[in-house]
Amino acid sequence: MTTQPLRQPIPVPARTGGRPVQVTVAPEPAWAALAIRARDCAGSALAAVLWRRFGPAAQLRLSGGGGQLLAPAPDRQQALRLAHQVREDLSDGVWISVAWRPYEELGNVVYEVTNVLTVVCALNRKPGVYQLGDVAVECAVASSPAVSRYLAVLIEPVVDRPELLETLKALIAADGNRARAASELIIHRSTIDYRLRRIEQLTGHSPTSVSGMRTLCTALAAHALMRLQRTSPQQG
Structure with missing residues (x-):
């Protein structure tokens, strides 16, 4: 399924009787922006859900099991409702900002x-709906x-060692609880x-x-954002 490239919505010229007329369609006054990562959802299935939910008013850019969406929304509460509705339409393994x-x-x-x-996933946060305030410190420092x-x-050096990166992310997800992280990784406490x-x-x-974990979390965020910038130089 082909999706529209995301762009800032703009007024478009109309035609009447075959002649161009300088009449424009006013854009919607406010918009929700969503970034989505769906663990167990193919791009075509994700696109079908989003088209069904938002219709032609939405703008999509999808790749694999994720992407971005712009859709009209009158206020922040409605934007949040839209994000939660999308998550409910998809499987449990979905992250949305x-x-x-x-x-x-x-x-x-x-x-x-x-x-x-990007930061939410780098920090191994649980599937859910997130806003800038949830990772404001990491994003600001990075x-x-x-x-x-x-x-x-x-x-x-940690990112280059998969077992260390996996361990750090498990500890972050466990809120610093080593026993719970070890159980999640199925490894011994001594390991x-x-x-x-x-x-x-x-x-x-x-x-x-506490200070060490804060630094390492922010470092993971910075590393993930720098990698994103290298692979998507045209962002922004």
């Missing part, structure tokens, strides 16, 4: 929701190029303790301390 803007403020809203979704580069380099010590040795920050 949502934002709302008046038409004249749309600007880089798609860029915003894409970044939020938005500084110098800080972002520093953090990305800091976390690189997770060893891996967490290795993370501290490689980064200089302990994942078992």
Whole structure:
């Protein structure tokens, strides 16, 4: 299924009697922007759900099991309702980030929701609906190029070791509870303790301390956003 390229909605010229007429269709006054990642949903199935839910008023850009959507929404509450309705229409393994803007403020809203979704998934958050406020600290710190580069380099040794990255993400998902993270990974408590010590040795920050975990979470976010920027240089 072919989807429309996302763009800021604009008035379009009309034609009457074969002659162009400078009459335009006013855009909707406010819009919801959604970024979606669906774990168990093919792109065609996702597109079918979104077209059925939003109809021709929506603008879609989908690839695989994810993408972005713009749809008219009168206020933030309606934008949130739309996001939750989409999640209910799909399987449980769905992550959605949502934002709302008046038409004249749309600007880089798609860029915003894409970044939020990238950070949410990088931090191994549970499937659900997220807004910028849920990862505001990570996004704000990572938005500084110098800080972002520093953090990305800091976390690189962990990202390069799948077992350490998996362990760190499991600990984040378990809110720092090592026993729960070990159970999720199906490994012995001594194994997770060893891996967490290795993370501290490689980064200089302990994942078992509040400050260390905060730094490592932000570093993961920065690394994910830098990778996104490298693969999608035309964002924004």
